[in-house]
Amino acid sequence: MRNGGLFLLFVCLLSACSLAKFDRFPGVKLNEIPGEFQGYYKQVVPEKLMDKEDSTGLRIGPTWWEMVKPDGTTRTGMGDSVILSQYNGHYFISVTNSYVKYWYVFVAEPDGKGAITTRPIVANGRKLPLRKYLERLPVHDSDIVYRMNEEQLLKYYVKVIKKHPGIEIKKISQ
Numbered sequence: 001m002r003n004g005g006l007f008l009l010f011v012c013l014l015s016a017c018s019l020a021k022f023d024r025f026p027g028v029k030l031n032e033i034p035g036e037f038q039g040y041y042k043q044v045v046p047e048k049l050m051d052k053e054d055s056t057g058l059r060i061g062p063t064w065w066e067m068v069k070p071d072g073t074t075r076t077g078m079g080d081s082v083i084l085s086q087y088n089g090h091y092f093i094s095v096t097n098s099y100v101k102y103w104y105v106f107v108a109e110p111d112g113k114g115a116i117t118t119r120p121i122v123a124n125g126r127k128l129p130l131r132k133y134l135e136r137l138p139v140h141d142s143d144i145v146y147r148m149n150e151e152q153l154l155k156y157y158v159k160v161i162k163k164h165p166g167i168e169i170k171k172i173s174q
Contacts, residue, residue: 020123020130021102023137024148025094027087032062036110041169087150102145107157114171119161128160
């Protein structure tokens with residue numbers, strides 16, 4: 001985990017074939033990252049991997065975040081390809097790029113004590129697939145894309161996704 005860090009985890013999540021694709025991001029786009037998210041974070045490493053400490057950190061500011069590694073820091077600003085949005089008290093990180101026409105969505109849950117857990121919205125829950133909650137759009141390529149419906153997305157999240165562990169980061173300092 002030393003060389004991969006938090007960035008590698010997000011890259012793995014984005015490359016996973018089971019991530020759901022959506023026609024738009026959920027909720028209302030935030031122009032600034034809320035104060036409860038801002039600060040310096042490290043990934044919470046599971047007990048069985050404690051001997052493999054991750055030296056990568058994540059610093060979150062009002063409109064940017066930085067991957068802090070021993071070999072340098074990379075700053076990225078909020079923009080058109082990464083959106084932080086909010087709907088009904090829930091925060092969402094939605095990601096797209098020039099190669100993908102659609103949005104990948106992650107739910108970000110601050111715990112009020114300095115930790116944030118992020119869980120991706122996957123299309124195939126163990127017992128309840130996303131297609132039971134959201135409408136699939138007719139697209140002309142091989143992609144499976146879902147029409148965004150925030151109420152149904154939250155129902156799916158609570159019944160299926162939230163029951164599984166996510167990526168947890170813990171605030172080290174402001």
